[in-house]
Amino acid sequence: MNLETSQIFSVRSAYHYMKAHSQDTSKVASQSIWHKDIPLKIVFFAWRLFQDSFPTKDNLFRRHIIDADSRTCVSGCGSLETSPHLLLHCNTFGSVWHFIYRWLGISSATPYSVTDHFSLFILAAGGAKARQSIMQVLWFATVWEIWKETAWSLMLRNAPFYRS
Numbered sequence: 001m002n003l004e005t006s007q008i009f010s011v012r013s014a015y016h017y018m019k020a021h022s023q024d025t026s027k028v029a030s031q032s033i034w035h036k037d038i039p040l041k042i043v044f045f046a047w048r049l050f051q052d053s054f055p056t057k058d059n060l061f062r063r064h065i066i067d068a069d070s071r072t073c074v075s076g077c078g079s080l081e082t083s084p085h086l087l088l089h090c091n092t093f094g095s096v097w098h099f100i101y102r103w104l105g106i107s108s109a110t111p112y113s114v115t116d117h118f119s120l121f122i123l124a125a126g127g128a129k130a131r132q133s134i135m136q137v138l139w140f141a142t143v144w145e146i147w148k149e150t151a152w153s154l155m156l157r158n159a160p161f162y163r164s
Contacts, residue, residue, distance in 0.1 A: 035133070038140050045147065046140060049083055050115050057081035074150050083114050086150055093146050100142060114143075 033046055048054045057071045058080055073081040075092035088094045088110050097110060097117075106124050111117045121139050125131035 035136050042140050042144050054083050056083050084112050087143050087146050088117055
């Protein structure tokens, strides 16, 4: 598909292309979240993640549970802890995706949105349902393990023996 009739790239044409196809990825995500081989607690975890109702520090701040000074990432990187940052873009926790992409032979930029990442990760498998199913399981397992690791890291940072 050509974005411009002149065959010259423009930011405007790329924006219109992405806007037209953004609903496609969110539709894939909502249809693909239910998987027979994924435990229900992990499916519910992903559903909350896609709704941006997950207890990241930024969401806890918006609900007035923590103060503004406590919103930085549990990894200590200094960035605001949001779902996309923590699971996709954090140099500590999100970097696992670079290893997975390399392992699978996927060349892709990481989207900002967790939902878009999920959809594009599944679509990277191609059209075969079995391959997409494997990609779903891999994606769910990865975000679940990253989340568990962030929780463990938070627990260690708050432990009395960890503080200096």
